[in-house]
Amino acid sequence: MIRSNGFKKINIAIFISGNGSNLKSLIKFSLKKNSRFIINLVISDNLKAKGLIYAKKYKIKKRIINYKNIKIAENKILFYLKKNNIQLICLAGFMKILTKNFIKKFGGKILNIHPSLLPKYKGLNTHQRVIQNKDKFSGCTVHYVNSKLDSGKIILQKKIKIFKHDNSVKLSKRILKQEHILYPKALRKVLINL
Numbered sequence: 001m002i003r004s005n006g007f008k009k010i011n012i013a014i015f016i017s018g019n020g021s022n023l024k025s026l027i028k029f030s031l032k033k034n035s036r037f038i039i040n041l042v043i044s045d046n047l048k049a050k051g052l053i054y055a056k057k058y059k060i061k062k063r064i065i066n067y068k069n070i071k072i073a074e075n076k077i078l079f080y081l082k083k084n085n086i087q088l089i090c091l092a093g094f095m096k097i098l099t100k101n102f103i104k105k106f107g108g109k110i111l112n113i114h115p116s117l118l119p120k121y122k123g124l125n126t127h128q129r130v131i132q133n134k135d136k137f138s139g140c141t142v143h144y145v146n147s148k149l150d151s152g153k154i155i156l157q158k159k160i161k162i163f164k165h166d167n168s169v170k171l172s173k174r175i176l177k178q179e180h181i182l183y184p185k186a187l188r189k190v191l192i193n194l
């Protein structure tokens with residue numbers, strides 16, 4: 001699609017596995033005046049991902065990928081990405097790890113959001129680990145995806161304070177709210193430099 005001022009919008013695919021609250025916030029952002037991107041495709045490895053309702057609501061094409069065989073799954077995804085001219089991928093709670101081969105073959109940029117202040121707490125159960133360790137701060141990070149888990153170059157981070165009576169549920173809710181602000185901001189930063 002061409003914007004009224006002549007700029008071409010970037011085509012984006014969002015990958016999800018679950019609730020899709022980040023997908024929702026990115027869709028809302030994409031619909032704003034002057035947004036530099038369109039979400040053309042939602043990929044999910046999980047047929048029951050709640051977030052798929054947002055694809056339906058906003059009439060975005062969705063594809064459910066069976067991950068029993070990762071090679072077949074990734075080839076299918078690459079096919080859909082090409083078919084829809086996708087230039088950039090945003091992982092938003094996608095629970096599968098993309099292979100080196102996939103990252104190389106896609107060739108475009110891939111972003112991820114992680115609920116910790118990377119490089120601290122890569123992987124799962126970040127909030128529990130942060131609470132157990134009695135950290136004073138936590139937060140979220142948007143970063144580029146490379147072949148090592150949660151290790152690509154950091155684009156933006158938001159730091160938040162941990163309160164005395166916090167637990168992992170309270171903390172995850174507070175951080176998730178910040179994620180919804182941080183991801184569109186990071187995307188804007190990336191797109192300005194494209």
Ligand code: GRF
Binds near residue numbers: 018020021115
């Ligand atoms: C978020 O906390 C994100 O940082 C992590 O998975 C969660 C996804 O939440 N990677 P949602 O599906 O976007 O609500």
